[in-house]
Amino acid sequence: MSERARVTRRTLIGGATAAAAVGAAAAAPSAGASQRHGGGGWGGPTPPRGNEYVLRDGFVLSMDPAIGDLPRGDVHVRNGQIVAVGERLRAHGAVSIDARDKIVMPGLVDTHWHLWNASMRAFMVNGVADRAYFNVTNILGPHFTPIDTYRSTRLGLLEGVASGITTVHDWSHNVRGPEYADASLRGLLDAGVRGRFSYGWAQRGPLDVPMDVDGIRRTKDRWFSRASTTRGLLHLGIASRNVVPGQSPRGSITIELARQDWTSARELGLPITLHASPRGLVTMLEQERLLGPDLLLVHPTLTTEAENAIVVERGTGWSISSVGEAARGPEEQIRYAELVAAGAKLGLSIDASAGDGANLFTAMRMLHTMTTNRLGAVPGITYRRVLELATVEGANTLGLGDVVGSLTPGKRADVITINRLDPNMAPPGDPATQIVGLGQPRNVDTVMVDGKILLWRGLHVGVDVERVVRDAGQSATEISSRAGWPT
Numbered sequence: 447m448s449e450r451a452r453v454t455r456r457t458l459i460g461g462a463t464a465a466a467a468v469g470a471a472a473a474a475p476s477a478g479a480s481q482r483h484g485g486g487g488w489g490g491p492t493p494p495r496g497n498e499y500v501l502r503d504g505f506v507l508s509m510d511p512a513i514g515d516l517p518r519g520d521v522h523v524r525n526g527q528i529v530a531v532g533e534r535l536r537a538h539g540a541v542s543i544d545a546r547d548k549i550v551m552p553g554l555v556d557t558h559w560h561l562w563n564a565s566m567r568a569f570m571v572n573g574v575a576d577r578a579y580f581n582v583t584n585i586l587g588p589h590f591t592p593i594d595t596y597r598s599t600r601l602g603l604l605e606g607v608a609s610g611i612t613t614v615h616d617w618s619h620n621v622r623g624p625e626y627a628d629a630s631l632r633g634l635l636d637a638g639v640r641g642r643f644s645y646g647w648a649q650r651g652p653l654d655v656p657m658d659v660d661g662i663r664r665t666k667d668r669w670f671s672r673a674s675t676t677r678g679l680l681h682l683g684i685a686s687r688n689v690v691p692g693q694s695p696r697g698s699i700t701i702e703l704a705r706q707d708w709t710s711a712r713e714l715g716l717p718i719t720l721h722a723s724p725r726g727l728v729t730m731l732e733q734e735r736l737l738g739p740d741l742l743l744v745h746p747t748l749t750t751e752a753e754n755a756i757v758v759e760r761g762t763g764w765s766i767s768s769v770g771e772a773a774r775g776p777e778e779q780i781r782y783a784e785l786v787a788a789g790a791k792l793g794l795s796i797d798a799s800a801g802d803g804a805n806l807f808t809a810m811r812m813l814h815t816m817t818t819n820r821l822g823a824v825p826g827i828t829y830r831r832v833l834e835l836a837t838v839e840g841a842n843t844l845g846l847g848d849v850v851g852s853l854t855p856g857k858r859a860d861v862i863t864i865n866r867l868d869p870n871m872a873p874p875g876d877p878a879t880q881i882v883g884l885g886q887p888r889n890v891d892t893v894m895v896d897g898k899i900l901l902w903r904g905l906h907v908g909v910d911v912e913r914v915v916r917d918a919g920q921s922a923t924e925i926s927s928r929a930g931w932p933t
């Protein structure tokens with residue numbers, strides 16, 4: 447019997463305590479207070495402990511062009527940093543992790559994910575308009591409390607970490623007050639992931655007033671005045687409301703108000719993100735002189751060749767959510783190959799795990815398949831290229847290109863391993879083909895963020911999985927009860 451099957455998933459956590467703390471509006475940031483690792487006493491997996499590891503004899507897919515692939519290589523990690531990548535490394539005193547028959551690679555990078563509503567999948571019914579993602583989140587969003595946001599975030603990240611995701615962009619468009627930002631940030635910290643939290647707005651909130659600059663400033667001061675508060679893992683941004691009327695059921699603001707919001711964000715030194723699928727939006731933003739390298743647009747499905755050139759010129763990035771975008775109909779097609787040809791800054795994203803799951807393996811495969819379906823085989827658009835999008839390019843798109851995204855000495859140790867001998871992967875051949883063409887989250891063996899092991903032998907470390915799932919379910923029930931919906 448495998449360890450995966452033997453071990454019960456009841457391990458302890460500090461999630462309950464953290465959730466209770468978040469329930470009170472003024473959850474104080476105390477870095478890592480509730481994160482416990484090595485759940486040996488609670489039935490969880492027991493990973494090796496230490497501050498220094500060497501992953502030995504794996505197929506190292508470094509994603510660093512200078513290092514390339516090492517069919518039998520080692521990765522040496524010390525105090526959360528990659529110190530060496532090579533063959534037969536000397537790493538005296540480091541805890542050795544056997545990576546034979548595994549791919550060793552950088553953790554996957556998400557660039558746009560609405561973690562606050564992961565638990566809302568409880569209400570979604572395919573084929574019923576009333577129960578589609580937008581309607582459900584629009585109706586129930588106003589009934590969230592901070593603890594609901596925390597619980598949903600934890601649920602989403604449990605799925606994400608088990609899928610090999612180590613960096614996320616929490617695109618938080620139901621921040622009903624700064625205590626909701628506290629809840630999200632606490633959830634991100636307790637999960638142990640790296641990433642950006644983008645402070646958005648409140649679902650069904652007023653669209654004729656500026657964004658909550660005071661709340662954003664408070665969040666910045668409280669959580670980001672010292673890097674140690676978030677263990678250096680997180681940074682802050684803002685999520686802009688839509689700017690094109692009729693763009694989405696979430697409504698829109700005027701371009702003048704957007705300019706005011708974005709100016710405030712830029713004065714605070716915060717990056718900006720915007721859902722940007724409407725036709726002509728890039729042209730409009732260019733005319734308004736709002737584009738820049740601090741802007742990350744989402745959903746490049748209707749951009750023109752001229753617009754692709756403009757975003758490259760302005761250094762603006764794009765996030766591609768291929769699973770959700772695939773369902774947009776024949777007219778809206780992801781301009782992936784065109785944006786690659788233009789040299790755009792690109793990342794891959796989960797978007798709405800409530801309806802689409804938190805699975806970047808599927809997202810990679812779907813993006814490749816859709817591109818081929820639309821354009822035929824495009825030179826350079828390969829599984830390997832798509833894998834770059836989900837790692838090194840995604841990190842670059844979030845401004846973390848010097849920090850993570852590849853196994854490069856000096857970068858932080860966000861490393862995952864993938865079992866090459868699982869039945870859906872074996873016999874092992876080209877690793878990029880294994881990952882993009884065949885891979886599933888269940889093939890992820892180990893996940894390390896900043897040198898800390900979060901997943902070991904496919905099991906969460908120091909997390910009471912059942913409890914996180916149960917809490918998210920309870921939240922969903924309470925929210926619907928408060929809303930009196932669905933009836």
Ligand SMILES: [Zn+2]
Nearest residue numbers: 558721744797
């Ligand atoms: Zn989105």
